[in-house]
Every structure is written in C-alpha cells, then in structure tokens.
Amino acid sequence: MTMPEPAALSPARLARLHDVLAGHVHRGAVSGAVALVERRGQLHLDTVGHHALDGAQPMRPDSLFRIASVTKPITAVAGLMLVEDCVFGLDDPVDELLPELADRRVLRRLDGPLEDTVPAERPITVRDLFTFQLGYGVVLAEPDSLPIQRAWSQRRLGGTGPPRPARFPAADEWLRRLGELPLMHQPGERWMYDTGADVLGVLIARATGQPLETVLRRRIFEPLGMPDTGFSVPADQLSRLVTSYDTDPDNGVLSIFDGVSDSEWLAPTFASGAGGLVSTAADLAAFGRMMLNEGRYPGGRLLSRPTVRALLLDQLSPAQKAASHPQVWGFGHCGWGLGLSVVNHWQPGRPGGFGWDGGLGTSWYFDPAEDLLGVLLTQSTFTSPSGPAILRDFWTCAYAAIAD
Numbered sequence: 001m002t003m004p005e006p007a008a009l010s011p012a013r014l015a016r017l018h019d020v021l022a023g024h025v026h027r028g029a030v031s032g033a034v035a036l037v038e039r040r041g042q043l044h045l046d047t048v049g050h051h052a053l054d055g056a057q058p059m060r061p062d063s064l065f066r067i068a069s070v071t072k073p074i075t076a077v078a079g080l081m082l083v084e085d086c087v088f089g090l091d092d093p094v095d096e097l098l099p100e101l102a103d104r105r106v107l108r109r110l111d112g113p114l115e116d117t118v119p120a121e122r123p124i125t126v127r128d129l130f131t132f133q134l135g136y137g138v139v140l141a142e143p144d145s146l147p148i149q150r151a152w153s154q155r156r157l158g159g160t161g162p163p164r165p166a167r168f169p170a171a172d173e174w175l176r177r178l179g180e181l182p183l184m185h186q187p188g189e190r191w192m193y194d195t196g197a198d199v200l201g202v203l204i205a206r207a208t209g210q211p212l213e214t215v216l217r218r219r220i221f222e223p224l225g226m227p228d229t230g231f232s233v234p235a236d237q238l239s240r241l242v243t244s245y246d247t248d249p250d251n252g253v254l255s256i257f258d259g260v261s262d263s264e265w266l267a268p269t270f271a272s273g274a275g276g277l278v279s280t281a282a283d284l285a286a287f288g289r290m291m292l293n294e295g296r297y298p299g300g301r302l303l304s305r306p307t308v309r310a311l312l313l314d315q316l317s318p319a320q321k322a323a324s325h326p327q328v329w330g331f332g333h334c335g336w337g338l339g340l341s342v343v344n345h346w347q348p349g350r351p352g353g354f355g356w357d358g359g360l361g362t363s364w365y366f367d368p369a370e371d372l373l374g375v376l377l378t379q380s381t382f383t384s385p386s387g388p389a390i391l392r393d394f395w396t397c398a399y400a401a402i403a404d
Contacts, residue, residue, distance in 0.1 A: 006404055008040035008371075013401035018046050020397055024390040025049035029252060029380065030361065031245065032059035033390065036281040036375040037398045038289070044401075045281060052243040053254060061281065064233060064241045065377040066258065066265060068163055068275045068358030072197045074229075074287060075273035076130055076339020078216055079200050080307050083126070087207045090130070093123035097206045098199070100179030106135065107182050111146050117182045124187045129200040130338040131315040135183030136199075137192020140325050151181055159194040162246075162257060162360055162381055163275040165231065165268030171202045171212070174270055191316055191324040191336055194274050200339075201273025212271045224290055224297055226283035231271045233263065233278055241265070241278070242379045244360055249383035257360070257381060275358065281375045288366045288373040291354070311338040312354050328385050357382070363391050374398045 014037070021033050025048050032049025047059040083090055088097070095102035101124050105117035120135070128134040138159055144150045152160065155177040158168050168174055178199070184192065201212045208215050213231045221229050233241050238260055245254040258264055265278055290296065295303035303311075314335030316324070321331040335342040340356050343365075353372075355365030361378035376394045 008042040008403055009037060009044055009401045010403045013397065013403075014044050014046070017044075017394070017397035017401060018048065020393050021046070021390065022048045024393070028254070029247075029388065029390055030378045031243065031254070032063075032379070034059060034061060034063055034065070034281045034375075034377045035394060036285050036373075037401060038285055038373040039402065040371050043285070051241075052260075053245075057239075059242075060240065062228065062240060063377070064228060064237065064278050064280060065362060065379060066163070066244055066358075066360045067277050067279045067284070067362045067364075067377070068360040069194075069356055070279075070284065070358040070362050070364045071273060071275050071277040072356055073291075073340040073364070074216065074220060074277065075197050075201050075204070075212075076311065077287075077291075077303065078204055078212075078219055079126075079130065080303055080311060080338065081219055082204060082207055084304060084307055088126055088203075090125070090127040092126050094126060094129070094199075094203060095123055097203055098124075098175065100175045101134075101199070104135070104187070105182040106186050107148060107184055110139070110148065110184055114147050114151060114182060120183060121186050122188070126200075126203070127315075127338075128187050129196045129203060131336060132191045132193060132196040133188050133320070134196050134199065135185045135187050135189070135192070136178065136181075136195040137184070138194050139184065139192075140328060148181065148184060155180070157195075158198070158270070158272065159274065163272055164264060165270050165272055165276050166264035166266075168270035168272070170269055171205060171271065175199070175202050189323070190320050191329075193329065197274035197339065198272055201271060204273070205271075212273060220287070220302065221283075223299055223302065224283075224286045226279070226286050229277055229279040229283045231265070231268055231276045231278070233265045235266070238263075238266075244379045245381065247380045247383050247388070254380060281377055284364050284375045284377075285373060288355075288364060288375070292366050292368060292371065292373060311340070312342060313337055314342045330386070357387055357391065361388075363387070363394065365395070370399075370402060372398065372402065 051057040104120035244258040246257040294305045353367030363376040
C-alpha cells in the first residue's frame with residue numbers, strides 16, 4: 001500500500017498563525033494583513049482584517065500593497081540579468097552610464113561642511129550599487145541635523161523616510177541632483193542603506209534605453225506571472241489597493257500615510273528601485289519561488305545557478321559591518337548579498353535564508369534549507385528597522401508550522 005506524502009505544513013499551526021494575526025488586528029496594531037506560507041508545493045494563503053480602519057472592505061488574497069523595500073531584491077535580480085547579458089560587469093565603474101557620479105569628492109567628515117572634501121580613492125562600481133557601498137545612503141542622525149542631510153532634503157532625494165513616489169523628480173533629474181553632492185564616505189568603506197538600489201534602477205534604465213518599469217515587466221513580471229506588480233496602480237484596480245497608515249512610535253495609533261483615491265501610486269514621478277513597487281502576496285510568492293529554485297521557473301530560467309548563489313553570498317566584511325551601525329541593521333546575525341539580506345542563523349521573528357522587509361509593513365523571505373517561502377503584507381509603517389511585533393510573530397508561526 002502506498003503511504004500518503006507527509007504534510008509539509010501543519011494545519012493546526014497554520015490555524016494558530018491565523019489567530020495570532022487576527023489578534024494584532026483586534027488590538028489595532030494593523031488594519032489587516034495577507035499572509036502566505038509555502039513549503040514543498042503546499043501553499044497557505046490567509047487574510048485577516050480590512051483594507052482600512054473603517055472596516056468597509058475585507059482584506060482579499062489579491063489586495064494590492066505598497067511593498068516598499070521588498071522592491072530592492074527585484075531590482076537586484078534585474079541588474080544581475082544585465083550582468084549575465086554582458087551589458088555591464090559587476091566591477092565596472094559606473095562613470096560611462098552615470099557620468100553624474102564620475103570624479104567624486106568625499107566629505108572629510110560626515111558632519112562637516114559640504115565644501116570640506118577629499119578626492120574619492122576609486123570610482124563607484126556596479127557592485128557598490130548592489131552592496132550599498134557607493135558612499136551615499138541613510139544617515140542615522142536627527143533629521144536635517146547635518147549639512148549633508150539638509151542638502152539631501154532640499155533636493156528631494158528620498159531615502160530618509162517612507163517612499164514618496166509622486167514627490168521626487170524623474171530619474172535623470174534625481175541623479176543630476178544626487179551628483180551635486182559629495183559622497184558621505186569613500187566607495188567600499190561601509191554599507192549605507194537604500195540609495196544604492198535607486199541608483200541601480202537608474203543604471204538599468206540607462207543601460208537598456210527603457211524605463212525601469214518596462215525592464216522589470218518584460219524581464220521579470222511577465223515571465224514569472226506577476227501581473228499585479230508595478231510602480232503604479234491602474235485606475236480600474238483602485239478597489240484592490242489598501243490604505244497605508246503611519247504608526248505613532250509612542251502610542252501605536254494609526255493615521256493615514258497614503259490613501260486610495262489620492263494615492264501617490266496613481267501617478268508616480270520616480271520609479272524607485274529601492275521602494276516604489278506595488279504588489280500582491282501571490283506575485284511575491286512567484287518571485288520567491290524562482291529564487292528558491294536557483295533562478296528556474298516553469299517557463300525557463302531568469303538567472304543562472306552560479307549567479308543566484310553569488311547573489312546570496314554575504315558581501316560585507318566584519319570591518320564594514322562594524323562601521324555600518326550593526327545594532328540597527330541586524331549585522332550581528334545577518335549580512336548583505338547583492339541586493340538583499342543574508343541571515344546567518346534563525347532567531348525568533350527572523351528566518352534563516354534570504355530576503356528583506358519593507359518599511360510600509362511588508363516582509364518577504366525564503367529559506368532553501370527548509371524549502372520555505374513566506375510573505376507578510378500589512379499596511380502599517382515600521383517604527384524601527386527591526387519591525388513590529390506582527391512581523392516577529394508571523395515568522396515564528398511560519399517556522400513553527402513546519403510539519404516534519
């Protein structure tokens with residue numbers, strides 16, 4: 001007699017996951033959530049709560065979320081596809097395609113005047129964009145307390161808070177303004193969050209002669225069957241877009257960050273490779289499935305196996321991690337590959353494996369050792385880089401649901 005295949009996920013534990021997420025909705029931490037856990041072909045997709053605090057529309061499996069920094073691994077895959085096409089190499093200087101970033105000057109001190117600079121010791125390379133070591137990025141200091149921060153804000157360069165795709169200049173103008181500023185650190189000196197992915201998005205557009213959204217759609221979204229992922233929301237799909245909320249860090253009270261009828265994602269001016277995409281749980285699962293399969297998908301292959309494995313290698317040295325606020329970014333237990341986090345060992349609330357979170361309330365990771373993929377989509381902003389309790393509880397329950 002043929003024995004049935006053992007379950008990949010425990011039904012009882014998945015029911016517990018639903019109850020835990022519903023508890024966060026009941027307590028008002030989030031308006032709703034979509035959760036997806038997949039293992040060895042068994043897919044669990046669940047919804048709790050509503051699109052908005054008014055409770056008028058229940059959350060749907062195909063609800064649209066602003067995925068924020070979960071955009072970064074998708075941009076990285078597009079960039080690596082161009083590396084495999086020999087459009088550019090990882091260690092090529094970016095100067096030819098991005099002349100705005102050639103012949104850089106570097107601040108002598110991060111808190112110093114913009115004129116107090118030294119020459120860059122080497123050009124910025126393509127690899128620096130993937131690994132966030134180009135010398136630009138998020139400064140962990142009180143907003144606008146340093147001259148470089150004030151200059152950054154005046155030029156509307158982003159990267160200092162939640163994505164605002166309708167408030168930034170178009171890509172070429174954005175890069176021109178960025179090029180007016182000195183680097184904050186020498187190229188390769190340390191990891192600095194966010195800006196590398198936006199510059200990579202501009203590089204991809206320049207190298208292909210196409211808008212970033214066109215490249216992502218043709219090279220990734222269409223092959224993988226991700227019809228709902230893009231930098232804007234079509235008017236006829238607005239009923240699927242959730243309201244996005246700011247979370248007060250002191251009391252947890254939610255206030256509207258981005259609505260629906262007036263959403264910034266209706267007519268974005270900047271296609272942010274760092275945080276601009278809207279997507280669904282099913283679309284992100286398709287992308288994660290390709291990564292779990294080392295670049296393969298049912299219709300072929302997006303990336304070669306060696307490229308995927310290189311993407312997942314920790315690119316940061318101990319010295320770079322120590323210089324990059326490890327207590328904030330979690331570098332005590334993780335590293336950074338070519339565009340995503342590399343988690344060295346599992347901790348409660350953090351899976352092993354690879355992925356990243358989005359500050360508007362999203363999380364996407366995959367764990368090849370467990371053949372596990374998880375997606376959590378909420379619409380409440382993070383109040384710290386470590387994320388809210390619902391994120392920790394989702395991943396704890398997802399791992400607890402492993403049936404063998």
